[in-house]
Amino acid sequence: MSTPESRAASIVIVRHGETDWNIGRRIQGRTDIPLNERGRSQAGEIAELLHDAGPWRRVIASPLSRAAETARIISDRLELPQAEIADDVIERDFGSAEGMLVTDASARWPGLDVPDAEALAALAERGASAFGRILREAPGSIVVAHGALIRSALTALSGTEAPRILNGEAWLISPAVARDAPAAHEIPFPVDETRNGPRIAIRRLGTPAEQHAF
Incomplete structure (x- = not known):
């Protein structure tokens, strides 16, 4: 079972709340689509869970407004400092596919x-490098990012296909301190571009x- 001490050494990755393009099943990528009302409600709901x-010590967010607003709602609810912006957790650039139906x-x-x-x-x-950097340098962080980035990063880190990441969903990345009781996946963690770290x-x-x- 995790403890407050082990959580303080962890990070949690959150997908931003819902947008109208999520409902319409359009590819957003780096197109800056804002949260809708349900998305704001989801951000508040996940803040309650994280409470x-x-x-938690800080909130880190992608620069896109749907992530930054989700982060602001979470930081306000948890009485944390204003979210820090990290460019390396921005969503995938989908090129010509942006705006198209999935x-x-x-x-x-x-x-x-x-x-x-x-x-x-x-x-x-x-994505894997960004999450690794934050876990090493800023444990206790809540990181608000995007579905494609999160799924790809978790797949790379675990070596198994991650499921579709839902709006407002939270994933915990923690140091594995008990080999006899791993949570979900226990995997080698990349440090300095190797697989020899904790x-x-x-x-x-x-x-x-x-x-x-959908």
Whole structure:
């Protein structure tokens, strides 16, 4: 079982709340779409969950407004300092696919391997490196980022395919201190671009109840 001390050495990764493009199943990427009312409600809901799961020291967010507003709601509810902006947790640049329906883009580019988008391998490496940096340098952080980035990073870190990340969903990344009781996945953690560092555990912490249909 995790303790306040072990949580203070952990970070939690949160996907931003819902937007109208999430409802419409449009690819957002780096297009700056704001939260809708349900998205703001989801941010408040996940803040309540995190209140009971802390302690937390700071909030870090992608520069896109849907992440930054989610972070602001969380930091206000938890009485934490204003969110710090980190460019390396911004969403994937989907290139020509941005604004398209997911179904249309997937049909045109299977696996959403869009020629002028950020490469999937580069996305995974960027996300995994960003989460690793924050865990090493700023434990106790809440990091508000984006679905494609989070999923790719967790897949890269764990070596197994992560599920679709829901709006407002939170994932805990912790040092694995008990080898006989790992949480969900226990994996080698990259330090200085190697796999020889301390081991970590990744698990889903919680998800707001109200989600869009898709």
